[in-house]
Amino acid sequence: MATTQIAPAARQRLLPPETGRAGFGDALRSEFTKIKSTRSTYWTLLALVVVCVGIGALASAGAASQANGISKDTFDATQQSLAGLYVGQLIIAVLGALTITSEYATGMIRTTLSVQPRRGVVFAAKAVVFAVISLVTGLIASFASFFVGQALMSGHHLSVTLGDPNVLRAVIGGGLFLAACGMLAYGLGAILRHTAGAITAAIGLLFVLSVLINFLPQSWQDNVDKWVPALAGSQVWATKVSPGAHQFPAWGGFAVLAGYAAVAMIVGLVCFRTRDA
């Protein structure tokens, strides 16, 4: 079966393009092919939507069942329907970490960098592809959770519509929040290069830290709460400020989370560019 003819390509000489160089556009196409050609991507994204909608539906149904005891002035129906995002942030973090750590786990990174040795290009293309996919899926999860949740609460005069104050911002914010959590994990993945380590770090930073903060004395909490990544970031998908909360406003809080993600990405890029692969 040994065919050892290489000639066709050599004759035609049609590859690669005569001018230019392998660049960002090529890397984007390559990374898009990569992310859509593994099953884990689909499973994770499906899980994200299902979990967000499912938990949001449970929370909304719960609120609806005790609607009489709820004051519509303080109740945030949008936030209630988006309750699944608390778990969704962990799922998108897993995918964010895997986007880069799976290359190290499988050894694929060595092949990737020996066809495109300009590492900044690879890192950026991977980040952009993942950012777009996580934002689109995050928006789908957020809007679906919102509509399902509001439908469950609509019979009890608790529900809101996209036209109500801050609601559209909050639902879009839900998608942005998920994407930012994913990017944070992507950066951690580039720094740690191990799937388990990166996922643990991301969950620690996003979830465990938010829980641990409750054990601090109240006076400390008031100063520290707003700097906790997930707590700060979740302000963008709330429509009402809970009384006594010492948090940044919606976009300010999101900026804090995005800042953490940016720091992780920058450190990740430096590691990715300078370390031996």
Added chain:
Amino acid sequence: MIEARGLTKRFGDKLAVDQLTFTVEPGRITGFLGPNGAGKTTTMRMILGLDRPTHGSVTVHGKEFAKLAYPMHEMGALLDAKAVHGGRSAYNHLLCLAQSNGLPRARVGEVLELVGLTEVAKKRSKGFSLGMGQRLGIAAALLGDPAILMFDEPVNGLDPEGILWIRNLMKALAGEGRTIFVSSHLMSEMENTADHLLVIGRGRLIADCSVAEFIERNSVQSVRVRTSKPEILAGLIVAAGGTTVPGAGGALVAQGLPVDQIGDLAFENGIRLHELAPTQASLEEAFMELTADSVEFHAHAPGQRDAGAASTDRMHPTGVA
């Protein structure tokens, strides 16, 4: 053309590659030979920019690899056939690589055909045998129609048919005017395929010459003699400038003197000879001899566990043979 100048890589306090300077000339097969752990893979990783040299530099077609416009068109490399995401199909694996260098999608089908993987193109590479994985790696290296091909131990672990396929492929690629840079720890593998040899041991360049030159320079001519008075003859050979070691069956193996001179010595001194035969050390033995001091880990022969350090550098390392 690949040019290394003073290429050095240090991992902690271990010097993996030490001041390598060499040129891989275009249009021929250059064998990169050395025992396991000699620094072959590290050198190749530095050529690709996967490892950053501690000192020195290496260029591909006059440029740092990362500065080439279309790296896949200049050089295709297969360092490790397992460096793929097993969950991805062979086709998608090659497609994502092709896209990174702006290569047409049709090229993926061509290289799959070339290595004989067309039928399993849609299968996930996780289930591939060693030989199929190797073919996939070679397909990836060929995608960009590169002028240089670099293979790290391409026949390792393959069955005889696979080995033959790779040998023929390398010869065919070289026949098309491509530059082949291929590493091996087996001299016998290079003997039949390479035009030129770079031999390294413990990160240092030991030899940089043609295969013919290497054979001439390193295969030591020795003479096997059997006589009733080996001690006397040995003394005469040493006095004449040769060396002797005891051989099998009570014979004497002499080096450094031509066979005629040994015969004459025996005749002039009235020593009766039972056997006088010139022997040529095989290339494998020459390679072992040359790299014996540079083998990283010596294996002990069975029963010699306690022989200790004193004898280790004379022992041929079975572990790397």
